[in-house]
Amino acid sequence: MSDTEKRTALVYAECAEGALRRVALEALGAARRLAGDGGSVHAVVVGGGASAAALGTAAAELAARGAEVVHVVDDPALAGFAPEAYAAAIGAAIAAVQPSIIVLGHTAAGRELAPRVAAAVNGGHIADVTAVDVDDDGGAAAIFTRPLYAGKAFEQRRFLPGAPQVITVRPNNLPVAEPVAPGSEGTIAALAYSAPPLWTIVRDVVRKASGRIDLAEADIIVSGGRGVRSAEGFAPLEELAAVVGGAVGASRGACDAGYCDYSLQIGQTGKTVTPKLYIACGISGAIQHLAGMSQSRVIVAINKDPDAPIFGVADYGIVGDLFDVVPLLTEQFRAILQKPGP
Amino acid sequence: MQLVVLMKQTFDTEEKIEIVNGTADEQNVKFIINPYDEYALEEALRLREAHGGTVTVVSCGSDRAIEALRTALAMGADEAVLLSAESLQGDDGFAVASALAKVVEQLKPDLLLAGLFAVDRGAGSVALQIAERLGLPQAAAALKVEVKDADGGNANAAGNSLSPSGASWSGGGVKQVAVVERDTEWGVETVEVPLPALITAQQGLNEPRYPSLPGIMKAKKKPLKQISASELGLAADDLAPRTKRVALLAPPVRAAGRKLGGTPQEQAAQLADLLQREAKLF
Helix, strand or coil: CCCCCCCEEEEECCEECCEECHHHHHHHHHHHHHHCCCCEEEEEEEECHHHHHHHHHHHHHHHHCCCCEEEEEECHHHCCCCHHHHHHHHHHHHHHHCCCEEEEECCHHHHHHHHHHHHHCCCEEEEEECEEEEECCEEEEEEEEEEEHHHCEEEEEEECCCCCEEEEECCCCCCCCCCCCCCCCCEEEECCCCCCCCCCEEEEEEECCCCCCCHHHCCEEEEECHHHCCCHHHHHHHHHHHHHCCEEEECHHHHHCCCCCHHHEECCCCECCCCCEEEEECCCCCHHHHHHHCCCCEEEEEECCCCCHHHHCCCEEEECCHHHHHHHHHHHHHHHHHCCCC | CEEEEEECEEECCCCCCCEECCEECCCCCCEEECHHHHHHHHHHHHHHHHHCCEEEEEEEECHHHHHHHHHHHHHCCCEEEEEEHHHCCCCCHHHHHHHHHHHHHHHCCCEEEEECCCCCCCCCCHHHHHHHHHCCCEEEEEEEEEEEECCCCCECCCCCECCCCCCCCCCCCCCEEEEEEEEECCEEEEEEEECCEEEEECCCCCCCCCCCHHHHHHHCCCCEEEECHHHHCCCHHHHCCCEEEEEEECCCCCCCCEEECCCHHHHHHHHHHHHHHCCCCC
16 A cells, blocks of 8 residues: 555454453554544454453444444454454454554554564564654654663664554553544444464463453552562562552562562563553662663652662662561552542 | 474673664673573473474574574574574564565474564564464463374364364374463463464473583584575565664663652651652552
8 A cells, every 4th residue: 555545544452351451542542643634543343252242332432432433353263362363353354444554452462463463464563662653644654662672772663665564552651542523433343254263272261360450551560579578578569559559560580589470570571561650669670670660650669778779760769678668658548549639 | 393493692681772873782792592582492492302303493683693593502402594684674573574484484393482572672573473474373472381192082171173273384184282371461371272383482481401511512513504585585575674763762861769768657658648749640
């Protein structure tokens, strides 16, 4: 597709537990900007089985927030997440829409789908986008910012003309699509889908405790390092996280020591996070850990060692024992959040 | 079984990134095997020990990557292939995936392994693009891998039957499967994929071994093949990058804030107040 034609953007709007994820609305916001004033934005929602009923609700929200057409792929084969089957469902939407750009969330599922989608259309893939700069002519020459080395550097990339474009946007970094004026909502249409050979079969899922917030999407992260001293040492951190509605993370030191699961690890190996508030408890602040969290909006460090490097990036530092400070902080927030703000 | 491991040489994670003339300075920088690829290699070595076969490591990079491939051979890999990055234009994942897919296709692996992502670019795109191109199913972010013969009935508890991998060399039917425990946002998921397949390695999969001294001596004599993209018979469009870097920037410098004083009780109260009133978070 040439860049002078009308631009069409397609959003893969991810649902979790049947509900639209916030990152899907962030992706929709990016897609609206990338399509430009004269362009159009389509969305696709995918699911089946028990989650199918919620697809309609998700589709309605997307239509109310600027998706001209929401394509609903509802098929029993899509009840569980199978990357090949989901990629094929997105492929069906691509065939119907012929988009110039496809936008997904940089979530676990989005990270697995986007490369397959890009390869299937012989397109380019710019992953983990944290900022989108669109010029006056719309998104044809858009510049995408993404972290390198888990945040030790940033690169700005753009697509070369001609090829289909696929981007994944990092949760929590781009504004959500605002609702459109009443009466100008989009339409919802079922999209025919024939399941490809179902290569991957899900046999079992040991679900995380329900209500647990994913690190990538958490507004607040309470993170523990070697200073928590044991698996049980995470308990006060979990309590603080629960009170403020945040997620628990960890440094590599805590993971290597066996205090917690590697899935919680934040850093150059591990996850790169950008929450509104990052509370580092008993974390010294090795360069690999700082790479993964130093773009958080506000950083708090609680550490016994006044010379710990973590204080070099923290907005607020408390030199002290996390086992003394964290429970007190939990009490403070419990009191604040129970009564109306000032 | 024929095991192929995709491997990338990356900056050591200890390194600071210095930006000089718009690129990351490589002077006096230590390079390592991407840590996630090391897990993939270790798993391949263990699978070979259990099931027999050969392990081939494949990398795309400059001549400098030979050092990483020799390390992999010293750890126990049997053969190595280096695709010259000089012959590929730009640093775009499309061209690399397109060329590496050809290399992998010629090796006809039963199992392709790779790291979940590389710690430099962090996109986690190339291995999955290769899987799509070759028609391989994927099990990403593996925490445990078991390869076994496909059972006759070939159906799981939910009644779904496993379709054969789409790889051109698979010959139809499902002879072997990988049962993989994988890390996802929603929990630990156990999936079954027919071979040939791609598995990407997550931290926690295993503890990679160190190269032994005899291993290092032997590695010098093991085959290490260097090829260029032009030898792969791909069309120019298959090797044309799809994206281009406009700029490389250092992250904004973060100034140290203030340390709070007083008793733990006073510090906690002060912090809660600052987060509420100054940072306006609550």
